[in-house]
Amino acid sequence: MPGEPVEPRPHRAPRRATRQNGAMPPETGTSTRAASPRPHIGYAAQLEQFAPAEAVALAALAEQHGFTGTSASDHFQPWTPQQGQAGFVWNVLTAAAERTAGDIGTGVTAPTFRYHPAMVAQASATLAAMYPGRHWLGVGSGEALNEHIVGQYWPEAPDRINRMFEAVDVIKKLFSASAAGRDVKHAGEFFTLESTRLWTMPEQAPPIYVATAGPLTARRAGRTVDGLITVGSPAEKIALLFERFAQGAREAGRDPATMPRILQLHVSWAETDEQAMANALTEWPNGAMPFGKSDVRSPYEFIQIARLVRPEDFEGRMLVSSDPDVHRAHLQRYLDLGFDRIYLHNVGRNQREFLEVFGREVLPGLSR
Numbered sequence: 001m002p003g004e005p006v007e008p009r010p011h012r013a014p015r016r017a018t019r020q021n022g023a024m025p026p027e028t029g030t031s032t033r034a035a036s037p038r039p040h041i042g043y044a045a046q047l048e049q050f051a052p053a054e055a056v057a058l059a060a061l062a063e064q065h066g067f068t069g070t071s072a073s074d075h076f077q078p079w080t081p082q083q084g085q086a087g088f089v090w091n092v093l094t095a096a097a098e099r100t101a102g103d104i105g106t107g108v109t110a111p112t113f114r115y116h117p118a119m120v121a122q123a124s125a126t127l128a129a130m131y132p133g134r135h136w137l138g139v140g141s142g143e144a145l146n147e148h149i150v151g152q153y154w155p156e157a158p159d160r161i162n163r164m165f166e167a168v169d170v171i172k173k174l175f176s177a178s179a180a181g182r183d184v185k186h187a188g189e190f191f192t193l194e195s196t197r198l199w200t201m202p203e204q205a206p207p208i209y210v211a212t213a214g215p216l217t218a219r220r221a222g223r224t225v226d227g228l229i230t231v232g233s234p235a236e237k238i239a240l241l242f243e244r245f246a247q248g249a250r251e252a253g254r255d256p257a258t259m260p261r262i263l264q265l266h267v268s269w270a271e272t273d274e275q276a277m278a279n280a281l282t283e284w285p286n287g288a289m290p291f292g293k294s295d296v297r298s299p300y301e302f303i304q305i306a307r308l309v310r311p312e313d314f315e316g317r318m319l320v321s322s323d324p325d326v327h328r329a330h331l332q333r334y335l336d337l338g339f340d341r342i343y344l345h346n347v348g349r350n351q352r353e354f355l356e357v358f359g360r361e362v363l364p365g366l367s368r
Contacts, residue, residue: 039335039368042069043355044107044264044345045092048078049283052087052095058351060099065359070096071107071138071264071343076114076146079286079293080303090123097131104135107264107343108211108229110142112160113152117167118193121174128202138229138262139168140211144297157294161217163190168208168225174198175205209262213237215244222248227260232318238337263339268320268347269327269354276320277311279348287347288313318347324361335368 043062045055059070074089093104104127111120120137128135141160148154155163166188177184178198186193207226212218213233221228222245230241246256266287270276285306286293290313296302314320319330334342346354 037368038066038363039366040068040341041331041363041366042071042102042341042343043067044343045070045072045096046345047073047087047089047092048075048083048085049349050351051085052092055087055092056095056099058355059096061352062355063100063102065355066363067102067344067355067359069103069105069341069343070100071105072096074106074109074146076149078299079145080306081299082282082303083299090127093127093135094130097127097134102134104131105209106138108138108140110140110147110164111167111171112142112163112190113147113150117170117191118174118196120167121171122198122200124171124206125175125178125198125201128204128206129200132202133204135206136209137171137206138209138211139164143294145293145299148297154295160294164210165220165224166190168210171208175201179205207260209260213241215240219244219248221245222254222256222259223252227262229262229264232263232265232334235337242338260340261338263334263342264345265331265334265342266318266345266347267327267330268318269324269357270322270348270350271353273320273322276322276348277314279350280314280318280320281309281311283349284318284347285309287318290317324357327358328362328365331362332366335366
């Protein structure tokens, strides 16, 4: 940002002047706050882009460079054919847990169409039993890209959200009844569960976090689950989400201050601005699409839309920059808004360089 002091980095090659595409411009002086405790910045393993073994290796490398947890996406298909992968998230999380020591969670899974919620409850409980205190379950209402494959009718958003919350109810019933050593059943609008229990349960059920960008769903999440997940947005929208989430929590007699607020953040960093933008356009054009993506069914439909994406379309939607100081200020602004954790995804294939540079030049300068 014009006027922001940039610390000299003699060990780095000179860069071209940075173009700061994306929301959340930096504030002057953010880079001087390194003395405070380091916040929770995790690595977002995008299984649409990386084969399972590579994703696991990257999660382990991220921890070595100071990232403090792993979130993994749950896709049956990639957004675009270029991304090229769609590994099964539960296998990858298990392998990642063996290679790391931080938290592990789905970012996010939809327990609604591809999965019956009982199966998600079983998968989540098993992972939590294997790695006590480390696993959290992130859930969302899903996209047609991943959920239409089972051939069911794809409803409008309100029905999908209702379906998600009923699925959460089923999962919570299974967690609580199974922990108490008894069976449970459910007969609802969307799901039926015959009398059963989870025979493998951890001592403490994994927390459930709901992903949303809407205030009504955020309020409902505050009443029913343990935390909130959202994506990068303008400050005023995030403030409204937090307000409604806290309102819902208080309505349920809960303390919102104890409930995590989690950000999934996509950025594009590379050694030059030109390469960072090329990575964004090639690998993550979906990050610049100014419309909801929940109804698009095929990677080949997405790639047709992606041909219309231009560099300026990332402005206000995803930060594209070669300058670590700009990225550090971008992350700090979100932390200052009140996020407890951030799971960070660099959209390029240059993951190892990204982890090294951010571990050295970005993470140490962040504070809460």
